[in-house]
Amino acid sequence: MARFRLLPDEQLARSPLRELWREFARQHSAxxxxxxxxxxxxxxxxxxxxxxxxxxxxxxxxxxxxxxWSEAGLVQYPFGTDDLGRDLLSRMLIGARYSFGIALxxxxxxxxxxLVLGSLAGxxxxxxxxxLNHVLDLALTIPSLLLAxxxxxxxxxxxxxxxxxxxxxxxxxxVHSVRNAIAEQLNLxxxxxxxxxxxxxxxxxTRVILxxxxxxxxxxxxxxxxxxxxxxxxxxxxxxxAQAPTAEWGAIIADSLDLIYVAPVGVALPGLLIFTCVLxxxxxxxxxxxxxxxxxxx
Amino acid sequence: MTLYLLRRLFLLAxxxxxxxxxxxxxxxxxxxxxxxxxxxxxxxSTEHAAELQAEYRLDSGYLQQYIAYLQRxxxxxxxxxxxxxxxxxxxxQLLLPATLELAAYALLMSFFIGIPLGILAAIKPEGIISRIxxxxxxxxxxxxxxxxxxxxxxLFSLGLGWLxxxxxxxxxxxxxxxxxxxxxxxxxxxxxHQSEALIDALRHLLLPTLVLATFPTTVMIRxxxxxxxxxxEQSYIKTARAKGLNRAxxxxxxxxxxxxxxxxxxxxxxxxxxxxxxxxxEVIFSWPGLGRWLIDSIYQxxxxxxxxxxxxxxxxxxxxxxxxxxLHTLFNPLARKR
Numbered sequence: 069m070a071r072f073r074l075l076p077d078e079q080l081a082r083s084p085l086r087e088l089w090r091e092f093a094r095q096h097s098a099x100x101x102x103x104x105x106x107x108x109x110x111x112x113x114x115x116x117x118x119x120x121x122x123x124x125x126x127x128x129x130x131x132x133x134x135x136x137w138s139e140a141g142l143v144q145y146p147f148g149t150d151d152l153g154r155d156l157l158s159r160m161l162i163g164a165r166y167s168f169g170i171a172l173x174x175x176x177x178x179x180x181x182x183l184v185l186g187s188l189a190g191x192x193x194x195x196x197x198x199x200l201n202h203v204l205d206l207a208l209t210i211p212s213l214l215l216a217x218x219x220x221x222x223x224x225x226x227x228x229x230x231x232x233x234x235x236x237x238x239x240x241x242x243v244h245s246v247r248n249a250i251a252e253q254l255n256l257x258x259x260x261x262x263x264x265x266x267x268x269x270x271x272x273x274t275r276v277i278l279x280x281x282x283x284x285x286x287x288x289x290x291x292x293x294x295x296x297x298x299x300x301x302x303x304x305x306x307x308x309x310a311q312a313p314t315a316e317w318g319a320i321i322a323d324s325l326d327l328i329y330v331a332p333v334g335v336a337l338p339g340l341l342i343f344t345c346v347l348x349x350x351x352x353x354x355x356x357x358x359x360x361x362x363x364x365x366x
Numbered sequence: 367m368t369l370y371l372l373r374r375l376f377l378l379a380x381x382x383x384x385x386x387x388x389x390x391x392x393x394x395x396x397x398x399x400x401x402x403x404x405x406x407x408x409x410x411s412t413e414h415a416a417e418l419q420a421e422y423r424l425d426s427g428y429l430q431q432y433i434a435y436l437q438r439x440x441x442x443x444x445x446x447x448x449x450x451x452x453x454x455x456x457x458x459q460l461l462l463p464a465t466l467e468l469a470a471y472a473l474l475m476s477f478f479i480g481i482p483l484g485i486l487a488a489i490k491p492e493g494i495i496s497r498i499x500x501x502x503x504x505x506x507x508x509x510x511x512x513x514x515x516x517x518x519x520x521l522f523s524l525g526l527g528w529l530x531x532x533x534x535x536x537x538x539x540x541x542x543x544x545x546x547x548x549x550x551x552x553x554x555x556x557x558x559h560q561s562e563a564l565i566d567a568l569r570h571l572l573l574p575t576l577v578l579a580t581f582p583t584t585v586m587i588r589x590x591x592x593x594x595x596x597x598x599e600q601s602y603i604k605t606a607r608a609k610g611l612n613r614a615x616x617x618x619x620x621x622x623x624x625x626x627x628x629x630x631x632x633x634x635x636x637x638x639x640x641x642x643x644x645x646x647x648e649v650i651f652s653w654p655g656l657g658r659w660l661i662d663s664i665y666q667x668x669x670x671x672x673x674x675x676x677x678x679x680x681x682x683x684x685x686x687x688x689x690x691x692x693l694h695t696l697f698n699p700l701a702r703k704r
Contacts, residue, residue: 097501097504203384208638210638210676210680210683211638211639211641211679211683212638212639212642213642213645213646214641214642214645214660214675214676214679214680217660217664217672218392218672218676220664221396221664221667221669221672222395222396222397224397294507294508298511301510302510302511302512302646305512305646306646306649306661307665308661308664318510318512321512321513321516325516328516328520335513335516339513339516339517342510342513343508343509343510346507346508346509346510347504347505347508349508350504350508351504354504
């Protein structure tokens with residue numbers, strides 16, 4: 069006869085976060101994504117220190133130097149220079165700040181605002197909640213780039229306006245996912261039990277609901293982050309976002325487009341960086357989702 | 367079901383109300399003169415301006431102005447474009463089919479590639495084929511569309527010289543504008559070079575469609591795979607297997623039908639992303655569609671055009687969204703109960 073145990077084995081009783089990490093670390097692709105992601109974070113923070121040259125310094129003695137792996141290249145300029153003699157490596161490094169760093173800030177801003185609005189919507193009932201719902205449905209149907217274009221048309225092109233536009237475009241999906249997650253949680257037994265103990269709305273929200281939904285929010289945020297990076301780059305490429313001298317990856321591609329025969333590196337490299345960046349975010353997001361699923365199954 | 371439809375219609379009406387309010391307020395939010403933003407006339411005499419002021423109710427409150435705006439929208443008087451001085455609505459009518467054509471072919475392509483690959487990946491989730499498909503899907507999901515388009519142009523158009531880089535059909539062929547859908551127009555035209563024109567149009571179509579289809583295809587693969595794996599766990603599949611059906615029969619009779627239901631819904635959800643990507647694709651391939659026109663309008667500060675573009679594209683996205691949701695409910699009795 070099996071021995072009665074009140075608590076499972078100590079080895080098995082890990083904290084949920086620990087278990088999540090265990091499942092996450094088992095996936096090689098997710099770990100590779102995480103490493104890349106952290107690398108980009110470090111680049112975005114430290115790029116002014118790492119950049120070997122001033123990314124905006126124009127040097128007319130060194131126009132369009134080939135990358136250092138070709139015969140004509142210089143070792144001081146690993147990826148060569150652009151048509152104004154600016155060092156491409158430094159511009160790429162600084163670009164991590166604009167394309168990746170700003171996307172990160174945008175998503176964080178949208179996440180926090182979405183959390184507040186979503187909680188208000190999720191905790192309230194009746195007319196207020198359904199009115200907000202309808203407004204959200206409207207906002208969700210307008211394509212994010214179209215919304216960004218309209219905001220840019222109102223405010224004028226520029227990186228700061230792009231940030232506002234993309235934040236606003238990302239907001240509805242956060243509000244939606246927070247609201248849905250809260251609505252699901254509110255019907256669960258432990259929430260009702262906590263309420264019966266006399267907890268107020270605020271206590272229910274902060275002590276019970278938020279700890280239970282933050283993992284799902286992380287997954288939503290990772291999806292939003294990849295959208296944000298792609299949108300910032302796309303707006304930069306179209307000339308609506310970051311403007312010409314700014315070393316934003318999308319803007320660099322647009323800049324180097326007319327020199328694509330002479331210096332294909334200028335188009336290939338920033339694109340590859342955007343791709344790697346978004347790939348790392350997606351790998352981490354997928355890994356998290358898989359880990360959460362596996363933990364639930366166990 | 368009737369109640370459901372009524373509720374959907376009510377929601378639709380509400381969303382359109384909000385959308386028209388947004389479009390209306392844009393005339394005030396955009397820089398420049400409100401009357402100019404509404405009419406699209408950049409130069410007008412004082413008397414004419416006063417006349418228009420009265421016609422557009424700009425002297426009365428916002429509510430009257432909004433009602434006047436709605437009337438104009440329904441009468442087809444959408445103002446003139448700043449850049450060409452043509453009626454905006456007419457320009458949109460000429461351009462919209464090109465965008466629809468591109469988006470529709472891309473969506474079709476994503477079905478025919480994405481769904482079979484998704485099913486294939488779900489058969490052995492840990493197998494080598496499944497891993498390759500998943501890796502491709504993540505890569506396609508992450509690639510910036512403009513860069514991907516440039517890569518393909520470099521390879522197929524400039525490097526190998528197989529495919530043209532821009533436009534819808536070679537300038538040698540004169541195709542009369544009947545429906546606006548290029549392939550249909552070619553079939554309707556009775557020139558002696560019909561088949562050559564058709565092949566040329568297809569060659570122009572191939573690269574933009576491929577670029578635009580990449581994202582929806584990867585979404586389809588991931589979604590179909592996840593949905594298949596979910597359904598495969600259900601007890602009715604085990605029952606069917608226990609009854610002695612073989613894998614193919616179970617897949618066809620029980621698996622696919624249930625797994626592909628949520629895919630219908632996914633089309634509606636992805637449509638807005640598809641239109642966004644179509645706008646970028648059109649810019650790169652000089653495809654004379656609505657997206658390129660809209661982005662050009664921004665460079666030209668063409669406010670009436672932006673306003674109209676918002677209205678048309680959002681209406682399109684909302685309608686497709688609503689349609690797929692209703693279709694989904696129609697096919698799935700479980701969704702009807704809510």
